[in-house]
Amino acid sequence: MNPSFQELGLSEERVQQLETLGFTEPTNIQAQAIPHLLSGRDVVGQSQTGTGKTAAFSLPILERLDVNHRAVQALVLAPTRELAIQVHDAVSTFIGNSGLRTAAIYGGQSIDRQIMQLRRGVHIVVGTPGRVIDLLERGSLKLDYVRWFVLDEADEMLSMGFIDDVEKILSQAPTERQTALFSATMPPSIRQLVNNYLNDPVTVTVQQPKAAPNKINQVAYVVPRNWSKARALQPILEMEDPESALIFVRTRRTAAELTSQLQSAGHSVDEYHGDLSQQARERLLGRFRNRQVRWVVATDIAARGLDVDQLSHVINFDLPDSVETYVHRIGRTGRAGKEGTAITLVQPFERRKQQIFERHVRQAWQVLPIPTRAQIEARYIQKLQEQVREALTGERLASFLPIVRELSEEYDAHAIAAAALQLAYDQTRPAWLQTEADATEEELLSPTPKPKLRGGGGSPRREYSGERRGGRSWDNGEGGRGEGGRGEGGRSVKPKLKGGSSSPRRESAASGKKIGSVSAAQESASS
């Protein structure tokens, strides 16, 4: 049990205001970081996504800011525009009616509006490096009175692509300031840089509490030799039937190409990457969050921090570049204590890289062959059965009984039920569920090639069994954990039916507001 916000040193007023927002109990990272920040220390904060990092640094800043001095006193930098927007929105919710003013400063948007905002005077700026530098050079943004400097996704901000910009910005801020770095990951190479920017920092590391393990099932689908990944993806999507998914690819071009392929197959999917206009980017995210689009094919622009509620699947169509990126990508799912599935397509030559990732997250992935047509059929039948069981307990059943009574004068009850099932099966079949025309039956039934010359166990379902190494603390959140609930039993091939399938009707769980932890508003806060 963490101390209350009040015990952490926040004012009565702020605590009251947090309560009206529904935040009554600090998360671990908040409990650890807030007192240090209030006392003026520099802080390096690491905790998994979805743990309230934004609140951890915003609350102390809000507490100590001088409202009567209308100058930029805090600067927060983030690696993508959308992240800057999210953090800005989160900070805004914590402000209440204190009279504090904030601005989001990022590219792809009218610079004049931002200049106007700055001219009117703001206390907190949240932004991306490019536009911040632009406004510094135009003289519209002044950092002379900055007392807090925060890097969100700090390891990314201190990496090659950003470090020069960050240094340029820092050179204009007073050296007498408080600096905080937050991220879920911190590779050793970046860790070494920290003391260049921070003054005697406190490092605050929060492991995931045992009681609330991160529920991400991690799965590798092995792409058979000579299969394209696009070909392998189709049966995987049919089998998993993701309610909502982020599909990660390495390049913008692949994002565009894969998106058209999936769209022509009839899927509800769109692309998201840096080639799009800012307007298109934000519009897409809106449609994704409202569930108007089920799946999004994205570059690593979406890997970090992006907050989409209830994302059921993350699919790595291309392996990520680094273990850190892997951690951030899969962190888009399994949020707010919900279950999530992270799928990675692994080509035979990538198995070594796969093992490195597995070791890093200290969790073995479930390794599966590409689902066969028969397995996909069986899965749909299974879902149909579940729906029938559910319907049998429903209230509306009674209204259909007279029809059954009438039919049963002529037919056997089993036959009537079977006919009704057949109709349900045919009518709920998704338009895109099709057999692969170019694959032979034999290929479909055993898509994983059996090793010919190489000796050893050729079982298509191999589980990672490497030793688990301890010792890494910074760059990964969690120790090992048991297998997710994805036993192979659920995938056994039983009946083979021709025809379509039933599409699952999943209940949309209401998102409860978990105190101090992830809820829509605050998680933006966090990662």
Place this chain on the structure above:
DNA sequence: AAAAAAT
């Protein structure tokens, strides 16, 4: 080598 970030 690619992605992100200013136009």
